[in-house]
Amino acid sequence: ETGVTQSPTHLIKTRGQQVTLRCSSQSGHNTVSWYQQALGQGPQFIFQYYREEENGRGNFPPRFSGLQFPNYSSELNVNALELDDSALYLCASSLGSQGGEKLFFGSGTQLSVL
Amino acid sequence: GNSVTQMEGPVTLSEEAFLTINCTYTATGYPSLFWYVQYPGEGLQLLLKATKADDKGSNKGFEATYRKETTSFHLEKGSVQVSDSAVYFCALINAGNNRKLIWGLGTSLAVNP
Numbered sequence A: 001e002t003g004v005t006q007s008p009t010h011l012i013k014t015r016g017q018q019v020t021l022r023c024s025s026q027s028g029h030n031t032v033s034w035y036q037q038a039l040g041q042g043p044q045f046i047f048q049y050y051r052e053e054e055n056g057r058g059n060f061p062p063r064f065s066g067l068q069f070p071n072y073s074s075e076l077n078v079n080a081l082e083l084d085d086s087a088l089y090l091c092a093s094s095l096g097s098q099g100g101e102k103l104f105f106g107s108g109t110q111l112s113v114l
Numbered sequence B: 001g002n003s004v005t006q007m008e009g010p011v012t013l014s015e016e017a018f019l020t021i022n023c024t025y026t027a028t029g030y031p032s033l034f035w036y037v038q039y040p041g042e043g044l045q046l047l048l049k050a051t052k053a054d055d056k057g058s059n060k061g062f063e064a065t066y067r068k069e070t071t072s073f074h075l076e077k078g079s080v081q082v083s084d085s086a087v088y089f090c091a092l093i094n095a096g097n098n099r100k101l102i103w104g105l106g107t108s109l110a111v112n113p
Helices: none
Strands: A005-007 A009-015 A019-024 A031-037 A044-050 A053-056 A064-068 A076-077 A087-094 A111-114 B002-005 B011-014 B019-020 B023-026 B032-036 B044-050 B056-059 B062-065 B076-077 B087-095 B109-113
Touching: A009 A019, A019 A087, A019 A111, A031 A076, A044 A064, A076 A087, A076 B109, B002 B087, B011 B019, B019 B109, B023 B032, B023 B087, B032 B062, B044 B062
Parallel strands: A009 A111, B011 B109
Antiparallel strands: A005 A019, A019 A076, A031 A044, A031 A087, A044 A053, A064 A076, A087 A111, B002 B023, B019 B076, B032 B044, B032 B087, B044 B056, B056 B062, B062 B076, B087 B109
16 A cells, blocks of 8 residues: 555546546655556656646646645546547655655556547 | 667466566666566556666565666566566666656566466
């Protein structure tokens, strides 16, 4: 148990819809990173939030957006869903923005876009 | 740019067999290297790490040595168990890429009794 919880665990949407995924970080952690893991691939960095501000972004279009709340929980929003957005979305929390060994991952949200 | 290349899976072994999963990297400067493991239905967990050349990371019987001359970080275990069945990811982090993890594609390991 890492203390990082994600909801929902599974989600089915159709093309064009919007989705919000949620992440509660480990107690005491102020940084949340989001990753997309397509089937058979390694995780791809989407973005990171540090103390409620975006602190780095990967190669994802603007329809991927996020929020971090004062309690350091976070949301990932994806608008205008496409079939290729089907993937496991992972949230990882850490203390500070250094990443690496100090990341604690949740179990992920499996998103299927039909 | 920075990248990580892992041997393709799936890898299927019998219990107590020797395991090697190859990982090579491309990076500027001196990255830190990691192996993460993803058990079925669970999130990613750090397995081991090494932060400088010739360091050996070890955990749960797994080992990997940071080889700068061959830009490699191969994962090894002398005697695998059924409970080691999982997907293993090699990753690096580098000050040059804003300290964000760069991942390999993962190698699936199945250990049969």
